Amino acid sequence: MKKYFKSNRKEFIIYLIAATITSLLTAGMGFLYSGLTSTALGDDFQKFILMAIFAVIYLLFDAYFDYVPRATKSVLVNSVMxxxxxxLTTHYLKKDLYSLNQEDPSVRTNRLVNDLDVIENEYLRPILSIIQTSFLFIFSLMGAFYLQGMLTIIMLVICFVPFLAPLINQKILSSNKKDYQEAKKSYLGVFESFSRNISTVVITNSQKVFNRMLGKSSQDMKDSNDEFKKQESKTIAISYGLSNIVYSGTWIIGGVFVFNKQLTVPGLIAMTILMNTVAGPIQYLSELVTDLSSSKEVVKDYFDTIKDDPIDRGKKINSFSEEIIKLDLDNVNYSVKGKELFDKLNCEFDKNKKYAIKGESGAGKSTLLQILMGIIRPDKGSVKVNGLNLQEVNSYDYYDHIAYVPQKTAIFPASIAENVTMFGPVDAEKVKICLEKAGLSKLISGFEAGIETKLTAETKLSGGEERRLDIARALYRDANVLIFDEPTSGLDSINENLISEAIGKIENKIIIVVTHSNSKEFLGNFDQILKLENGKLNI
Structure with missing residues (x-):
């Protein structure tokens, strides 16, 4: 967390100044009421009126500075969050695709939505509150010692009793909080699965089944939260009860000091207020420690997540900037759930050649593309790019040279141009040329805004148009290697011919296409048609 306070130094310093002034004003309230009491008991009415006017001005300042630290704390918290x-976003963007592929997307959503919420409200805000509360405790304690040192020591010992409750329950609270977060994450995963596949759920008439699954997951989350809140409430209740004893004790023990002429009545009033601002912070600190204790595991998990991944430590990672002229599969073995998919798979893919890969469903065609892109790592053997082992090449340098057209096109709610450039700098002329090569020139001319047309529900593209937009995206990147996964799947013959024509026009690249198509016109674009069967690639 120190890193975030340093990166938001200005906001942090402003908050510290505001918290210091506020704490001084609050601690000074004891002396203010002591002064009012002294002048009220005296014979000088004019002095009392002046003291009363000062008290009103003081209280106005105190009210204003009750607002200032709240506002500055919110600014600091928002900046840190x-x-x-x-x-967190940068971590996932820099993480290698192989590792990302091993993680359920709901885990990432949970970290962003749930874990960061816990960190903000049960870790960061309590830390900042502890800072202000500590200032108030110190200033109030200094004032109390100034008035009556022995009484302060006695009350201080009693004051620290409420602080023990959360320390005793720290492990229980931390464990309960972690259980609740796990239950919450589980529910989110079930709901995301349901939401993503809701059409299938409805069509297969499986609503009751999913309703039961969601209900059970929701009940588990409720039970975990009930248990956590129960333990938390016990801790706070104990602290509250002990703090009430402290408040009463100040009057009782302070009364003894007044009786023995060791403290005046105005001094007792001041001491009572000051000890309340000592005991109050201690009680509040105990509640804050409760929050910190319960959120500790979540915070640790978050910071462990965003640390640099040690996956490739010890391996030499080479930067890569040259043009890709050759990709090789070198004795690649890969198994799924104990079933061997590839057995010593070998193949060469060269520049200025087009390769079609065919095979039965389940033969591993899409998996093969993922291995070529480094999303999946082979059990044995390697992928070589210009003779270098892909696992020893910086993956993001490698991705600068390849373009991938998946089975399902990713369409963003933005302009056609932004979808083609992936929100990078827009060269309007180049965008139009790429769209034309992808067979979308007629579509663009049909929109009044042209390439600036926003893709929405009203301007939704057809399946064939989406696939061709993906081709335009690949062409715009001017990548050395273009990889297509079933580009004509589910399309009619007209769209298949348009995509065939677009692929046929691409030159001086390595083109690798997985396809089920048997169209002679489509397959006629390729220099080699490879058959994936029995874990081998055959011509």
Whole structure:
């Protein structure tokens, strides 16, 4: 967390100044009421009126500075949380695809939605509150010692009793909180699965089944939260009860000091207020420690997540900037759930050649493409790019040279141009040329805004148009290697011919296409048609 306070130094310093002034004003309330009491008991009415006017002005300042630290704390918290969200996003953007592929997407959503919420409200805010509360405790304690040192020591010992409750329950609270977060994550995963596949659920008339699954998951989350809140409430209740004893004790023990002429009545009033601002912070600190204790595991998990992944430590990672002229599969073995998919698979893919890969469903065609892109790592053997082992090449340098057209096109709610450039710099002329090569020139001319047309529900593209937009996206990147996964799947013959024509026009690249198509016109674009069967690639 120190890193985030340093990166938001200005906001942190402003908050510290505001918290310091506020704490001084609050601690000074004891002396203010002591002064009012002294002048009220005296004979000088004019002095009392002046003291009363000063008290009103003081209270106005105190009210204003009750607002200032709240506002500055919110600014600081929002700045820190923005930094943390950006770090989490950067972590996932930099993480290698192989590792990302091993993680359920719901885990990432849970970290962003749930874990960061816990960090903000049960870790970061309590830390900042502890800072202000500590200032108030120190200033109030200094004032109390100034008035009556022995009484302060006695009350201080009693005051620390409420602080023990959350420390005793720290492990229980931390464990309960982690259980609740796990239950919440599980529910989110079930709901995401249901939401993503809701059409299938409805069509197969499986609503009751999913309703039961969601109900059970929701009940588990409720039970976990009930248990956590129960333990938390016990801790706070114990602290509250002990703190009430402290408040009463100040009057009782302080009364003894007044009786023995060791403290005046105005001094007792001041001491009572000061000890309340000592005991109050201690009680509040115990509640804050409860929050910190319960959120500790979540915070640790988050910071462990955003650390640099040690997966490739010890391996030499080479930067890569040259043009890709050759991709090789070198004795690649790969198994899924104990079933061997590829057995010493070998193949060469060269520049300025087009390769079609055919095979039965389940033969591993899409898996093969993922191995070529480094999303999946082979059990044995390697993928070589210009003779270098792909696992020893910086993956993001490698991705600069390849373009991938998946079975399902990713369409973003933005302009056609932004979808083609993936929100990078827009060269309007180049965008139009790429769209034309992909067979979308007629579509664009049909929109009044042209390439600036926003893709929405009203301007939704057809399946064939989406696939050709993906081709335009690949062409715009001017990548050395273009990889297509079933580009004509589910399309009619007209769209298949348009895509065939677009692929046929691409030159001086390595083109690798997985396809089920038997169209002679489509297959006529390729230099080699490879058959994937029995874990081998055959011509």
């Amino acid at each position: 923005n930094s943390m969200r950006m770090d």
